[in-house]
Amino acid sequence: MKLLKKLIAAIALVPALALASGGGFPLDRAPDRSTDMAALQNGAKLFVNYCLNCHSAASMRYNRLRDIGLTEDQIKTNLLFTGEKVGDLMQTSMTAKDAKAWFGVVPPDLSVIARARASDAGSGSDYLYTYLRTYYKDDTRPTGWNNMVFPNVGMPHALWELQGTRTAKFVEEKDPHSGxxxxxxxxxxxxxxxxxxxxxxxxxxxxxxxxxxxxxxPAQNTRKRLGVWVLLFLGIFFVLAWRLNAAYWKDIK
Incomplete structure (x- = not known):
């Protein structure tokens, strides 16, 4: 009975934990860029210019960007700056020791960050899309920045030059429940x-x-296309197998 009570209590805490992990801030729906090659190429450029300085993507190689329409020459010219090769992994040049000294924690690898941030409150894309658009200036924080989705975030606003500087406005309201x-x-x-x-x-x-x-x-679009063909094949095969079975047993009583 005690074990059952503990299990029920743990299950009851799950929604609260999910809400706390996102700061309780409502998430905006991220636009779908999955088949927009120009948008994905621009996203790759932004990632290399603004994210790869601190974060690695250790499961991704530069030459995989050919899947979104970039040639090796374009990758070399526009995305390689410090002597990397096209076949290299997307690694940051900052050491873990320096990262911990500057930020207090080693910045996470971003290879699967969109999947890792998925929750009941929304997809990982929704989380990241809202997170990167809700930074505001906060002089009480060590970095000078805070975030509505991730309160007291340790990461500074990497895209502030693009967005500019904003402050957040808060008002005091009476809680109808507690007063x-x-x-x-x-x-x-x-x-x-x-x-x-x-x-x-x-x-x-x-x-x-x-x-x-x-x-x-990276193979998600290929997986989806193949999935459609596999389902069509299975559907046709099912009809053929069904009719063959009927023809085989029709004279057997």
Missing amino acids: GAVHKFAGFEQVTPGKLSANDYDAAVGDLVGYLQWMGE
Whole structure:
């Protein structure tokens, strides 16, 4: 009985833990870039320029980017900057020791980050899309930045030059249940403009998240196409097997 009570209590905590992991902030739906080669190429460029400085993608090789329409010459010219080869893994040059000294923790590998962040609250793409668009300036944090999806985040805003500097506005409201005051988010305020407009920044983040989603399973589009053909084959084979079975047993009583 005690074990059953503990199990029920653990199950009851799951929704709360899922909510806490996302900071309780509602997630926006990420745009689907899975078949947009131009968007995936732009996402790869953004990833190399803004993410690969600190994060690795140790399960991905540069030459796999040929699957999204890039040639080896384009990869060499636009995505290789520090002497890497086209067949190399996407590794950061920053050591784990330096990363821990600067950020307090080693930045996670991003090879399958879109899959790892999937939860009941939304897909991993939704999480990343909202996360990268909800940074705001917070001078109380060591990095000077905070995030609505991941409160007290340790990672600084890598895309701040594109988005500009924003602050978050909060208002005090009365909690109808407890009667106390609650700190409620009331929107962002743009302090300094970025290189991109708000709509262009959202589109760029959509491209980056689309690439991160693709990187988690580069063969996903091929898998889906093959899956359709396999199901068609099985359907036809089922009909043939069914009629053959009927023809075989028709004279047997």
